[in-house]
Amino acid sequence: MKRNIILAGAAAMALFAAASCDYLTEDLRSSLAPENTYTSSMGFQVGANGLYSIARSEYNTWGEEGAYMHGAACAYETLQIATDIVDQSGAKDGSLTAFANLTLKASERFVGSYWNWSYNLIASANEILIYAEKNDNWDLPGDKTKYEAIARFFRAYGYRSLVYLYGDVPYVESIETPFKLSFTRTPKEEVLGHIIDDFEFAAANLPKDPDAVKPGELTCWAAYHLLAEMCNFAGRYDDAIAAAKAVIDSKYFKLNDVRFGARAKERGDAFSDLFVENNQNRNSGNPESIWVMQFEYKTVGGGTNSDDWTRRAWNPQYFNINGFALADSLGGRGLAQIAPMKWWTGTKNTQATQLDGFSEEGIFTPGDIRNSNYNIKRNWYYNNPLVPSTLGKQCNITDGTWSSGQLFPAVTKFFYGKADNLQLTGSYKDRMKCRLAETYLHLAESYIRKGDAQSAAEAINVVRLRAKAPQVTAADIDMDFLLDERIRELVGEESRRFTLVRTGKYVERVRKYNAAIADKVNENHALWPIPQAILDANREGEFPQNPGYEN
Numbered sequence: 001m002k003r004n005i006i007l008a009g010a011a012a013m014a015l016f017a018a019a020s021c022d023y024l025t026e027d028l029r030s031s032l033a034p035e036n037t038y039t040s041s042m043g044f045q046v047g048a049n050g051l052y053s054i055a056r057s058e059y060n061t062w063g064e065e066g067a068y069m070h071g072a073a074c075a076y077e078t079l080q081i082a083t084d085i086v087d088q089s090g091a092k093d094g095s096l097t098a099f100a101n102l103t104l105k106a107s108e109r110f111v112g113s114y115w116n117w118s119y120n121l122i123a124s125a126n127e128i129l130i131y132a133e134k135n136d137n138w139d140l141p142g143d144k145t146k147y148e149a150i151a152r153f154f155r156a157y158g159y160r161s162l163v164y165l166y167g168d169v170p171y172v173e174s175i176e177t178p179f180k181l182s183f184t185r186t187p188k189e190e191v192l193g194h195i196i197d198d199f200e201f202a203a204a205n206l207p208k209d210p211d212a213v214k215p216g217e218l219t220c221w222a223a224y225h226l227l228a229e230m231c232n233f234a235g236r237y238d239d240a241i242a243a244a245k246a247v248i249d250s251k252y253f254k255l256n257d258v259r260f261g262a263r264a265k266e267r268g269d270a271f272s273d274l275f276v277e278n279n280q281n282r283n284s285g286n287p288e289s290i291w292v293m294q295f296e297y298k299t300v301g302g303g304t305n306s307d308d309w310t311r312r313a314w315n316p317q318y319f320n321i322n323g324f325a326l327a328d329s330l331g332g333r334g335l336a337q338i339a340p341m342k343w344w345t346g347t348k349n350t351q352a353t354q355l356d357g358f359s360e361e362g363i364f365t366p367g368d369i370r371n372s373n374y375n376i377k378r379n380w381y382y383n384n385p386l387v388p389s390t391l392g393k394q395c396n397i398t399d400g401t402w403s404s405g406q407l408f409p410a411v412t413k414f415f416y417g418k419a420d421n422l423q424l425t426g427s428y429k430d431r432m433k434c435r436l437a438e439t440y441l442h443l444a445e446s447y448i449r450k451g452d453a454q455s456a457a458e459a460i461n462v463v464r465l466r467a468k469a470p471q472v473t474a475a476d477i478d479m480d481f482l483l484d485e486r487i488r489e490l491v492g493e494e495s496r497r498f499t500l501v502r503t504g505k506y507v508e509r510v511r512k513y514n515a516a517i518a519d520k521v522n523e524n525h526a527l528w529p530i531p532q533a534i535l536d537a538n539r540e541g542e543f544p545q546n547p548g549y550e551n
Contacts, residue, residue, distance in 0.1 A: 034047075034127055034131055038127075038132070038134075038135055039135060039137055040135075040138075040139070041137075041138050041139040041140065041143045041147075042139075044128060044131075044132065044135075044143070044147040045147075047124070047127070047128045047147070047151075048128070048147060048151075050067065050124055051124055051125060051128075051150065051151065052216065052293075053067035054067045054068055054117070054120055054121045054154075055121060055154060055157060055293070056293040056294070056295070056307065056308075056431075057069070057307070058076060058117060058161075059074060059075075059076050059307060059310055060075075060307055060308075060309075061073060061074055061075075061309045068116075068117050070109075070110065070113040070114075070117070071109065071113065072093075072095035072109055072110070073093040073095045073096055073309070073313065073335075073337055074308075074309035074310055074312065074313045074337070075110045075113055075114060075117075076310055076313075076495070077096060077310070077313045077337055077338055078096060078099045078110050078497075079495040079496060079497040080313075080338060080492070080495075080496050081096055081099050081100045081338055082100055082101075082102060082497075082510065082514070082517060082525070083496040083497055083500055083506075083509070084344075084483075084496070084500065084509040084510055084512070084513040084514055085340065085341060085344065085487060085491060085496050085513075086338040086339060086340055086341060087338065087341060087514075087516060088100035088337070088338060088339075089336045089337065089338060089339035089402075089403065089404065089405030089408075090403050090404035090405050091317055091335060091336040091337065091404065091405030091406075092337070093335070095109055095110065096337060096338075100516070100517075101516075101517065101520075102517050102520045102521060102525055104528060104549070105529065105532075105550075106529040106530060106531055106535065106545065106549055106550070107531075107532045107533075108529075111528050111529055111531050112531035112532075112533055112534075114161060114165055114528075115162070115165075115166065115530075115531050115534065116531075117161075118158040118159070118161045118162045119158065119162075119172075120158075121154055121155070121157065121158035122154075122155050122158040122159060123172070123175065124154075125151040125158065126151075126155065126172065126173055126174065126175060127175060128147060128148075128150075128151040129148060129151045129152070129155075129173075130174070130175065132144055132147055132148050132151070145205050146205070146206075148201070149201060149202045149205035149206045152199075152201045152202050153198065153199065153202035153206065153218055153222070153223055155198055156194075156195045156196075156199045156202070156226070156230075157226070159171070159191055159194065159195050159198075160195060160226070160230065162191070163188050163191050163195070163233075164495070164497070164498045164501055164502070165497075165527065165528045166527060166528055166530060166546065167188050167527045167546060168185035168186060168187050168188050168191070169185060169186060169188075169191060170183040170184065170185060170186055171186040171191050171194055181537065181538060181539055181540040182538065182540040182541030183538050183541055184541055184542065184543065185543060185544070192234040195230050196230055196231060196234060196236070196239075199223045199224075199226055199227040199230060200223075200227060202218070202220065202223035203223035203224045203227055203243070204220070205220070206219055206220040206222075206223055207219050207220065208220050208221075208250075209252070210252050210253075210282055210290075211252075215281040215282070215283060215430075216281070216291075216292055216293065216430075218291060219290075219291075221246075221247050221250060221252065221253070221290050221291075221434075222291035222434050224243045224244070224247045225243075225244075225247055225290050225291070225434045225438070225439050225442070226434065227239075227240075227243040228240045228241075228243035228244040228247075228439065228442040228443070228446070229442055229502070231243060232445050232446055232449065232502060233502045235449075237446045237447075237449045237450050238446075238450075240442065240443075240445075240446040241443060241446045244439050244440070244442045244443035245443065247290065247436065247439045248439060248440065248443070253287055253288060253289075253290060253436045253439075254287045254288065254436065255287075255288055255436055255437055255440075255462065255463065256270050256271075256274060256286060256288045256466070257466045258270055259273055260273055260279070260284070260285040260286065261273050261276055261278065261279035261284050261286065262276050262277065262278050262279055262284070263276050263279075267374065269369045269372060269375075270369070270466065271369050271374075271375055271466070271467065272369075272372070272374040272375050272412065272413075274286065274288065274413075274435075275412065275415075275429075277428075277429045277430075278430075280292045280429070280430035280431070280432050281430060287436075288432075288435045288436045288437065289432050289434075289435050290432075290433075290434040290435055290436060290439070291433045292430050292431065292432050292433065293430060293431040293433050294430055295307055295428050295429060295430055295431060296428060307428075308429075308431060309335075310414055310431075311331070311332065311414040311416045311429075312333065312334055312335040312337070313334075313335060313336075313337040313338050314334070314336075314338065314410070314411055314414040314492055315331040315332065315334025315335070315336065315410055315414055315415065316331075316334055316336045316339075316401075316405060316406055316407050316408055316410055317334055317335065317336045317404075317405050317406050318330055318331075318334070318380060318395075318406060318407055319333070320406055321395065321401070321406050321407065322387060322390075323383075323384050323389075323390035323391070323393075323395065324382060324383060324384055324395070325383055325384040325385075325386070326417070326422040326423075327383055327417065327422070328415075328416075328417025328418055328419050329415075329417070330380075330415070330417070331377075331410060331412070331414070331415035331416065331417060332416050332417025332422065332424060333417070333422065333423060333424065335405075336406070337405075339402060339403070339405055339408050340409060340491075341513060341514070342354070342355050342358065342362070342402075343355055343358045343362065343363075343513050344362045344363045344487050344491075344513075345362045345376065345408075345409045346358070346359055346360050346361045346364065347360055347362075348360045348361055348362075348378065349378045349379060349397075350378060350397035350398070350402075350409070351396045351397065351398045352398055352399050352402050353399050363484045363488060364488065365470055367468050367469065367470075368464075368467050368469040368488065369467055369468050370467050370469075370488050370489065374412065375411070375412055375413070376409050376410070376411055376412065377409065377410045377412050377415075378397065378409045379394060380394065380395045380397070380407055381393065381394050381395065382394075382395055395407060397409065411491060411492055413492060413493070414492060416428070416429050432493065435493075437463050437490070438486075438489070438490055438493075438494070440459045440460070440462050440463050441459070441460070441482065441486055441489065441490070443456075443459040444456040444457075444459040444460045444477075444482055444485075445479075445482060445503070448477065448478065448482060453474035453475075453478075454474040456474075456477045456482070457472050457473055457474050457476065460472060460477070460481075460482065460485055463485065463489055464485075467488070467489070469488075479503055479505060480505070480509075482503075483499065483500070483503065483505060483509065486499060500526075501526050501527075506521075506525070506526045507521055507522060507523055507526065510525075522548070524547050524548025524549070525548070527546045529545060529546050529549035530546060530549075
């Protein structure tokens, strides 16, 4: 199956030869070649499965040779670091350092791997679209449109990352044979238009009833959710409002405000229940999830130990402190590649030094359940019976444990561990990629852009009501308040770099909150450089580098 998926998307890497010459030597006349695979509905389902697999491989590292491998730390953390929410901790991973320090070069690994991952997804989607036009053997009359909608959703999803990270990028709808060496950069505004067109097509043609599809399968509401985001990016605020309201008014979804699922009778709250293993899909009783990536443990088609290393990046290395032992209840085996900043977490219940001008409570108000110990773990207790002198006693978070990555306030939504294998590195917990709380915040963003603070406050208050946080008024609302609210609700789930770039707040927020790079950051850093391998390969056309970076 995995080999099928790779070959179904083989043309993806042919966008630029430098990405992977091995793909160009495959025998595409084999039984797994696209012209032999895309001859029936079953073949197109294989291709669709491949798109899902490539999409979730954004969170991969190295190891089990998944649909796409980034080959180092969790590449997704580059979208969190060098923003306003996390620092690189003392438990440094060298593959993140250039991003954290704003010393990026065009040859940096993740600069290339994110580009290649995106075009891998895009070209695989284009391949399905091309062969869908050729095929006349469908099981059901609606199958052609169904697979076109899936392909166009994922093509838009791939271009979404590209415009956020690189700005102007080549827009390609075909498979280039013979190989092309003269691509040009399509203006970002034009690419955004194509993205919106694709999400609109997907919204019009994907299934509507989320209870009538398998867990993880797309519905039109995922397309509407991302359509709202991209319309905000494009400045089409009325269209964004309409897309967000389509999801909200569908009545298929609601914010979860009651205990449910696998640990409903254990300690927790309605917010923490969303992130308990096996609670992400609708069939668990979760009414909030719109699209969930599937990573189930020991399940055919589920994840591998190299899939979704987000948990390792966010969780501390508590087990390196004498008196602690690995435990699934403490988040499993974290790496602490990043550590949350004090300005938003606060230092309540810790012995860490409070930052001047910031509250001990951080950005949370008393009673907000998103700041409870079920959701941000601040109270840590020694658990190793082999060290009886400390067993059961509290271990304090200090400046030293925080900066070293050994102990800090930890976001528990990324906790993952298995008692039968405490050495697990990856996370096999399904991942909510789109959920209703963010849809409301997309709606609020649109209203803020239109100058309608009252409507924005009403949308934000729906989210805050579930969190048991005080309601806000129009006078409280601006883009900075919304960005803080997105941290409270979505920290680590959203791609923070994308949010700051979309709202035009990247430089301002980094200068205000990220002391390590406040004096370095400028508008050029809102984009990454074009990968050097791409510039080298495109030798027959003009392909300028982004400002501020050398070729």
